[in-house]
Amino acid sequence: MKKASILMIVGPLFLLGLYIFPLWNIMLGAPQYPDPLGLNIHINGLQGMNEFDIQNIDGLNHYIGMQTLPKVEDMWEFGTFPTIIGIMVALGVLIGILGYFNKVGYKWFLGWFILMSILGLLGMYDFNAWMIDYGTNLDPNAIMKLTNPDGTPMTYKPPLLGHVKMLNFDVTSMPSIGAWLMFVGMMLTLAASYLGWKNTKKQ
Numbered sequence: 001m002k003k004a005s006i007l008m009i010v011g012p013l014f015l016l017g018l019y020i021f022p023l024w025n026i027m028l029g030a031p032q033y034p035d036p037l038g039l040n041i042h043i044n045g046l047q048g049m050n051e052f053d054i055q056n057i058d059g060l061n062h063y064i065g066m067q068t069l070p071k072v073e074d075m076w077e078f079g080t081f082p083t084i085i086g087i088m089v090a091l092g093v094l095i096g097i098l099g100y101f102n103k104v105g106y107k108w109f110l111g112w113f114i115l116m117s118i119l120g121l122l123g124m125y126d127f128n129a130w131m132i133d134y135g136t137n138l139d140p141n142a143i144m145k146l147t148n149p150d151g152t153p154m155t156y157k158p159p160l161l162g163h164v165k166m167l168n169f170d171v172t173s174m175p176s177i178g179a180w181l182m183f184v185g186m187m188l189t190l191a192a193s194y195l196g197w198k199n200t201k202k203q
Contacts, residue, residue, distance in 0.1 A: 001106075001199050005099035007192035008109045012092025014185025018043050018085055021177035024127070025049075026158050028057065029170045040176065041127075043081040045072045065142025066156055067134060077126060088116055092189065099196070106196025113189045120182070128160045 022040035027049075029036035037057055038049025046069055048054040058068045072078045092112050098104045135157030146154040146167075156166055163172045175183075 001102060001196055002100055004106060004109065004192045004195035004199060005096050007188050007195065008096030008099055008112075009093050010096075011185045011188030011192060012089045012096070012112070014181045014188070015085055015089050015092075017181035018178040019082065021181065022047070023176060023178040023182075025174055025176040027170075027172045029172075030168050032168075039069070042178070043085060044078050046070070061156075063143045064146065064154075064156060065139035065144075067137065075130070077130075081123070084119065088112075088119070092116075096192070099192075106193050106200060109189055109196055110193040113186060113193060116186055116189075120186075124160065131157050131160065134158075 022042050024041040026039045026041070027036045028038075033056075035050065037053045039053065039057065040047045040049060046054065048057075054069055061068065070078075095104060095108045095112055099106075099109065136155040138153065138155075148154055158164070158171050159173045161173055161175075163170065165171075
């Protein structure tokens with residue numbers, strides 16, 4: 001059980017990388033931009049990959065009626081997510097320590113993994129809902145009003161994951177370093193649950 005508990009202690013610590021590295025990344029490439037515009041999504045705000053990326057993205061969005069990119073104070077998520085991650089890290093480490101001293105069993109390890117998975121899915125749902133609003137709630141007085149072939153207004157929702165063509169832009173949305181660190185940490189806690197279960201079966 002001690003090996004499993006050590007994994008349970010180490011796993012949640014990988015989530016601390018979310019305070020340093022971006023969770024997600026969106027890239028916009030077009031012929032007029034030899035260097036693609038990039039947007040790094042952190043748990044506590046947005047950052048351009050280059051100095052003027054956010055300014056340039058907001059400039060492009062203005063023409064088609066999209067909202068400006070939100071600042072920290074514009075979204076409750078940027079204030080709440082860091083707190084949730086901190087609580088989950090502390091809870092995971094505490095469960096691992098208690099497991100090391102045989103105070104709790106592997107079910108607690110699995111419970112932490114399930115709870116973190118649910119929170120992660122809720123976070124992705126919220127992120128996708130924001131992108132839907134961001135790409136479809138357009139200013140009716142925009143300079144450019146583009147329509148689809150069937151006459152409906154064109155929308156500009158970035159993909160949650162993968163690539164899509166928007167006008168002459170190639171838009172790619174992918175997990176970034178923070179997301180991969182979180183994935184590794186969660187897999188370690190799942191491995192801890194499995195080792196704890198095997199140990200219980202042997203006993």
